[in-house]
Amino acid sequence: MPDPLPILAFGFISPWLLAGGVALSAVPLVIHLLRRRQYVDRPWAAMQFLQAALKSQARRVRLESVVLLAVRTLLILVAAAAVSQPFLDDDSLISGAASGRLRVLVVDTSLSMSAAGDAGTSLDRARLLASRIVETAPAGDAFTLVQIRRSTPFAVISRISRDRP
Numbered sequence: 641m642p643d644p645l646p647i648l649a650f651g652f653i654s655p656w657l658l659a660g661g662v663a664l665s666a667v668p669l670v671i672h673l674l675r676r677r678q679y680v681d682r683p684w685a686a687m688q689f690l691q692a693a694l695k696s697q698a699r700r701v702r703l704e705s706v707v708l709l710a711v712r713t714l715l716i717l718v719a720a721a722a723v724s725q726p727f728l729d730d731d732s733l734i735s736g737a738a739s740g741r742l743r744v745l746v747v748d749t750s751l752s753m754s755a756a757g758d759a760g761t762s763l764d765r766a767r768l769l770a771s772r773i774v775e776t777a778p779a780g781d782a783f784t785l786v787q788i789r790r791s792t793p794f795a796v797i798s799r800i801s802r803d804r805p
Contacts, residue, residue: 653725661720668712672705740780742800745770749789 652658747770753763774783785797 651727653727655724658720658724661716661723665713665716665720668709668716672709740782741777742782742784743773743777744784744786745773746786746788749787 747763747766749763753761753766755762757765759765770785777783780802782800782802783797784795784800787796
């Protein structure tokens with residue numbers, strides 16, 4: 641039977657800062673589009689030499705402009721991602737992670753979890769995933785189990801337990 645879901649927790653502590661940073665990353669693009677030069681043709685003799693030089697360098701200047709725009713936008717995006725404090729929590733990715741974590745398992749037991757699929761109900765898959773989290777957790781980790789039904793959560797295991805069964 642294949643794994644129902646991989647265990648990988650990823651998120652941002654400040655997602656609103658990330659959203660604001662992504663919005664700010666559009667500023668260089670807007671400035672670039674508003675500041676494009678509009679050329680006016682006024683023919684005169686010396687302009688023929690300047691146009692020939694401009695045509696030979698136009699591709700390079702355009703490429704430099706696009707690269708500079710991309711770098712400016714990426715710098716703002718990277719800064720926004722850093723400020724929003726991303727985190728990744730997966731024991732298989734972190735070598736030598738300190739044990740002794742408190743793991744709160746939250747299981748939804750509402751009516752929607754009784755929907756059946758190929759691998760059983762959604763509640764069965766949630767139970768299997770919760771038991772897999774408990775089995776694969778490092779020694780020393782503590783657990784508590786919270787059941788969500790309707791609108792009020794109910795702590796099935798109200799005290800922190802280190803007893804895996």
